[in-house]
Amino acid sequence: MRIRTIDWSKGAIKIIDQTRLPREFKYIYIKSLKELWQAIKVMQVRGAPALGAAAGLGVYLGIKDLKTDSAARLKKELDRVISYIGSSRPTAKNLFWGLERMRKVFLLHKDKPVAKIKDYLLKEARQIMEEDRVACRNIGRYGAKLINRKDTILTICNAGILATIDYGTALGVIYRAYEEGKDPKVFSCETRPMLQGARLTTWELNKLGVDVTMICDSMAATLMQQGRISKVITGADRIAANGDTANKIGTFNLAVLSKYHGIPFYIAAPESTFDLKIKSGKSIHIEERGRKEMTELFFRHPIAPAGVKVFNPAFDVTPHDLISAIITDKGVIRPPYIKNIRKIILK
Amino acid sequence: MRIRTIDWSKGAIKIIDQTRLPREFKYIYIKSLKELWQAIKVMQVRGAPALGAAAGLGVYLGIKDLKTDSAARLKKELDRVISYIGSSRPTAKNLFWGLERMRKVFLLHKDKPVAKIKDYLLKEARQIMEEDRVACRNIGRYGAKLINRKDTILTICNAGILATIDYGTALGVIYRAYEEGKDPKVFSCETRPMLQGARLTTWELNKLGVDVTMICDSMAATLMQQGRISKVITGADRIAANGDTANKIGTFNLAVLSKYHGIPFYIAAPESTFDLKIKSGKSIHIEERGRKEMTELFFRHPIAPAGVKVFNPAFDVTPHDLISAIITDKGVIRPPYIKNIRKIILK
Numbered sequence: 001m002r003i004r005t006i007d008w009s010k011g012a013i014k015i016i017d018q019t020r021l022p023r024e025f026k027y028i029y030i031k032s033l034k035e036l037w038q039a040i041k042v043m044q045v046r047g048a049p050a051l052g053a054a055a056g057l058g059v060y061l062g063i064k065d066l067k068t069d070s071a072a073r074l075k076k077e078l079d080r081v082i083s084y085i086g087s088s089r090p091t092a093k094n095l096f097w098g099l100e101r102m103r104k105v106f107l108l109h110k111d112k113p114v115a116k117i118k119d120y121l122l123k124e125a126r127q128i129m130e131e132d133r134v135a136c137r138n139i140g141r142y143g144a145k146l147i148n149r150k151d152t153i154l155t156i157c158n159a160g161i162l163a164t165i166d167y168g169t170a171l172g173v174i175y176r177a178y179e180e181g182k183d184p185k186v187f188s189c190e191t192r193p194m195l196q197g198a199r200l201t202t203w204e205l206n207k208l209g210v211d212v213t214m215i216c217d218s219m220a221a222t223l224m225q226q227g228r229i230s231k232v233i234t235g236a237d238r239i240a241a242n243g244d245t246a247n248k249i250g251t252f253n254l255a256v257l258s259k260y261h262g263i264p265f266y267i268a269a270p271e272s273t274f275d276l277k278i279k280s281g282k283s284i285h286i287e288e289r290g291r292k293e294m295t296e297l298f299f300r301h302p303i304a305p306a307g308v309k310v311f312n313p314a315f316d317v318t319p320h321d322l323i324s325a326i327i328t329d330k331g332v333i334r335p336p337y338i339k340n341i342r343k344i345i346l347k
Numbered sequence: 348m349r350i351r352t353i354d355w356s357k358g359a360i361k362i363i364d365q366t367r368l369p370r371e372f373k374y375i376y377i378k379s380l381k382e383l384w385q386a387i388k389v390m391q392v393r394g395a396p397a398l399g400a401a402a403g404l405g406v407y408l409g410i411k412d413l414k415t416d417s418a419a420r421l422k423k424e425l426d427r428v429i430s431y432i433g434s435s436r437p438t439a440k441n442l443f444w445g446l447e448r449m450r451k452v453f454l455l456h457k458d459k460p461v462a463k464i465k466d467y468l469l470k471e472a473r474q475i476m477e478e479d480r481v482a483c484r485n486i487g488r489y490g491a492k493l494i495n496r497k498d499t500i501l502t503i504c505n506a507g508i509l510a511t512i513d514y515g516t517a518l519g520v521i522y523r524a525y526e527e528g529k530d531p532k533v534f535s536c537e538t539r540p541m542l543q544g545a546r547l548t549t550w551e552l553n554k555l556g557v558d559v560t561m562i563c564d565s566m567a568a569t570l571m572q573q574g575r576i577s578k579v580i581t582g583a584d585r586i587a588a589n590g591d592t593a594n595k596i597g598t599f600n601l602a603v604l605s606k607y608h609g610i611p612f613y614i615a616a617p618e619s620t621f622d623l624k625i626k627s628g629k630s631i632h633i634e635e636r637g638r639k640e641m642t643e644l645f646f647r648h649p650i651a652p653a654g655v656k657v658f659n660p661a662f663d664v665t666p667h668d669l670i671s672a673i674i675t676d677k678g679v680i681r682p683p684y685i686k687n688i689r690k691i692i693l694k
Binding site for chain 1: 369370503534536537538539540542545546549550553558559560561562563564565566567568569570572596597599600603604606607641642644648649650651652653654655656657658659660663664
């Protein structure tokens with residue numbers, strides 16, 4: 001089974017509409033910047049690495065039809081497009097990393113004809129996707145070395161095929177271990193409020209034949225207490241210079257539980273997720289999302305009194321001292337992170 | 348606002364149908380044992396203390412129309428009724444405690460005329476309810492002493508009016524603190540899979556004017572990290588002789604998080620929740636419930652692939668060393684529990 005989360009096709013950004021999963025597997029074609037902004041906002045496309053690709057393709061989509069021969073005019077439009085895409089979701093580093101790569105490519109070629117610059121921009125967007133494909137496989141290769149036969153691995157949200165181009169970060173590690181015959185078993189936290197674990201992670205693991213069991217987020221503690229979890233692996237949205245890691249809300253919870261139970265807790269993420277300009281997690285901006293995600297569940301049925309107050313942060317920050325190792329495409333980074341991240345991540 | 352969760356009325360057990368909340372506030376009248384069994388199973392009535400009352404009323408409902416003058420015949424029917432009600436849910440101690448109280452009343456009066464015995468049984472069922480009303484107010488009184496002005500209290504599931512006759516255990520403490528003008532603020536975990544926190548706790552706190560904010564279960568860790576929780580209080584379904592406490596799935600998770608963050612973690616429960624025959628939580632039978640509660644959310648919309656494996660324990664066990672104190676109707680019990688529970692709980 002071959003699944004590709006995002007691509008450039010027929011003059012549009014082709015994505016799987018992830019809000020329809022698991023009920024329906026459907027590609028949609030995004031032909032305008034506004035559609036892309038909306039698709040990111042409502043999470044038709046999501047996952048830090050996939051957002052990096054969406055940023056690259058989005059910039060090209062935003063400028064490709066601009067009728068001008070002036071690079072200055074192109075730059076003005078490019079700035080507007082980059083700023084607009086960047087306003088869709090604030091937490092994942094990869095989105096901004098993708099946007100900055102596109103800006104750099106423009107600056108590198110700004111003296112060339114506009115048509116040529118546009119070609120370079122599309123090429124760069126494709127390059128981002130190709131690099132992610134390679135990076136995820138490297139994460140898988142490095143990470144699988146940490147996995148033993150018959151490990152039972154807990155994960156949250158979706159850091160798999162559907163969060164990347166076609167392989168995954170945390171799930172990439174599991175896929176590689178599976179390919180190596182290590183027969184890992186997976187428990188997937190359903191991941192309230194948007195249920196990426198219930199909808200997406202179980203779906204893709206099922207498709208690929210990996211044994212997966214769904215739990216409610218609150219059940220992880222019991223599984224650990226019963227000795228049924230040997231490792232925890234999650235993805236990341238942004239990693240600070242000291243290793244503090246922003247990821248889907250609930251990740252920090254799992255890290256505390258892992259510490260209490262003496263279970264290794266791993267983060268898996270490509271280099272593009274690191275933000276070395278940020279010293280610690282304290283400076284990571286956490287997106288707070290709308291109330292209806294919580295009060296009306298995923299499909300519009302009210303589950304709380306009208307007008308109830310809610311707190312709906314999309315991410316949390318796991319302090320570096322709870323993280324056993326960070327599995328990257330450049331190798332596995334262990335504490336002390338403040339030193340070892342800089343050795344491996346060169347940005 | 349006066350809310351009564353369960354009562355005997357018009358020859359039937361009158362309950363609020365809690366599966367309809369918060370959309371609809373509706374009393375239903377349970378006229379057969381089978382209806383009662385079903386109501387407990389699907390949680391139209393739930394909460395450990397309310398189940399104690401349901402047990403008492405259920406026994407009377409089950410035998411009141413028995414046409415016999417023979418106490419032996421009545422006993423046979425009583426045994427059948429007790430065993431049947433006991434099969435509805437296995438974890439809450441109060442259910443079995445209520446059933447045993449009814450059995451004892453029969454044994455005490457078994458030499459009296461059958462009509463008289465029936466009267467005694469109804470009287471005992473009413474007595475169970477009255478005692479719960481008093482017990483909850485005592486829990487509130489003892490517990491409120493632990494609450495400071497402007498405390499922000501996290502709770503899970505519903506241990507309030509809707510889990511008791513008309514006041515609550517964990518929420519009883521909050522109501523009393525509120526009545527004393529301490530202005531507590533509450534965060535309510537939504538409590539997957541059945542969403543008692545989202546549906547019931549927010550509903551009743553709103554009704555009574557207590558400030559409440561709903562969170563997903565996975566967000567508690569972030570609130571604690573931000574210093575926004577000063578205390579955690581939950582109810583209990585069964586408390587072992589050493590203080591290990593079974594309660595709604597997710598409670599143990601909160602206890603571990605509280606320990607990590609240095610936040611007091613309290614259990615609130617009446618004497619009837621203690622099971623001193625059980626040495627530790629290891630012997631507590633944890634109910635595993637059906638898959639659809641998880642895969643179809645609360646109202647039948649699929650949120651996971653068909654056939655996905657699930658793990659759906661209804662309760663978890665919090666080890667006594669994570670519990671700061673147990674607030675009971677007889678006073679506040681602190682560690683060492685193995686000694687101090689026996690001093691206060693006389694059963």
